[in-house]
Amino acid sequence: MDYFPLFCRLQGKRCLLVGGGDVAERKARLLLAAGADLHVGALHFSPAFRQWADNGELSLIVGAFDAAWLDACWLVVAATDNDAVNQQVAEAAEARRIFCNLVDAPEQASAIMPSVIDRSPLLVAVSSGGCAPVLARLLREKLESILPQHLGQLASLAGTLRARVKQRFASAAQRRYFWERFFTSDRLAQTLANGDSARAEQITASLFSDDLPAQGVVTLVGAGPGDAGLLTLKGLQQIQQADVILYDRLVSEEVLNLVRRDAERIFVGKRAGHHCVPQAEINQLLLEQAQRGKRVVRLKGGDPFIFGRGGEELEMLAQHQIPFSVVPGVTAASGCSAYSGIPLTHRDHAQSVRLVTGHLQQEKVLEWQKLAAEQQTLVFYMGLSQAPHIQRQLMQHGMRADMPVALVENGTSTQQRVVTGTLDRLGELARQVASPSLIIIGSVVSLRDRLRWF
CATH class of the missing domain: 3.30.950.10 (Tetrapyrrole methylase, C-terminal domain)
Incomplete structure (x- = not known):
């Protein structure tokens, strides 16, 4: 990962934009939309900058770049048509440990500005690390077409319910189950899209009143032989929803990287000539985690039913009346x-x-x-x-x-x-x-x- 993706709260924070032309305008619009206290320095400014300044939306600094402009800044953007000036800005920012975005010079920038899909408060950012900005834009356009506009309303509603959900549901697993039903409710989404707030409250109330399952479930998922691209779509969905993942050594690191980050991971691998965790203990782990109400995925290299001992594990679960399912995988x-x-x-x-x-x-x-x-x-x-x-x-x-x-x-x-x-x-x-x-x-x-x- 060449860059660490991070969303920054810039509201009321001083930011510096060096440049007053068309490219700088595009950067200014993003910073203004984020509520930054924007200061723009340049020898000359486009009419848009003059208009923004007249409206009190930003401050203009007329003149050649001076490192003193960086005082009290949280973020700097160099967007002039002069590479030497941009480099000078970057070096001054680096000396002060201030993140700096350089237009058309991503390899020298300490920060980059991604393409953004705005469904506030939901934001999706797409970046190519500055290598292929047109590709990032095309991906953003594709995502724009498939993400409904009402997602922002759904996210805002969720924000108002967090304390209520925490009070109503004691365990993290129950809260997660509630939120999954909340965000996948077609009725709620349609109601928000129609602007019917009263009906949205009724549907939300019904989600709170529904009983959540007290018992967990176990899913055996075939991870395939190694290439993460061979993981099935249903397998991916299951490992994204799991509270606990039990995995063996044949599950590749690329597949494990697709597991939900807050899921508990338990290694139960076996190596040739050395059994790290006996099969009986694996069975017991599956049983105990499910009895705690967890959604458990037993992630196996290849296919669970081809030399994966999946049948033995399901026999034990059936004996204890634990719900289970199997997602086949591409066998080796x-x-x-x-x-x-x-x-x-x-x-x-x-x-x-x-x-x-x-x-x-x-x-x-x-x-x-x-x-x-x-x-x-x-x-x-x-x-x-x-x-x-x-x-x-x-x-x-x-x-x-x-x-x-x-x-x-x-x-x-x-x-x-x-x-x-x-x-x-x-x-x-x-x-x-x-x-x-x-x-x-x-x-x-x-x-x-x-x-x-x-």
């Missing part, structure tokens, strides 16, 4: 194969796919003879440490030694790495990658050189 087999240029099925190579756990404690249920059959693709999850055993068993049961294999490390992430070879070298290849890695075995792997896109 689909994500890693697609990002590696390896189709899981292909008319000429594989007519079926088998997803197999590499935890070979379940050895007795693995039918190696069927796994070694032709015209199919095998995908081994969590099989890195067992790669030599997988190689040996498949070859002993008839799979050819030169069958193409691929190992995908950190699949779909920016650190993805793919190692390819043949089955008779699988154990050796496994030593070249780190966990988490997925093993894909089948003739479809031979298509990678033609189909991969990065």
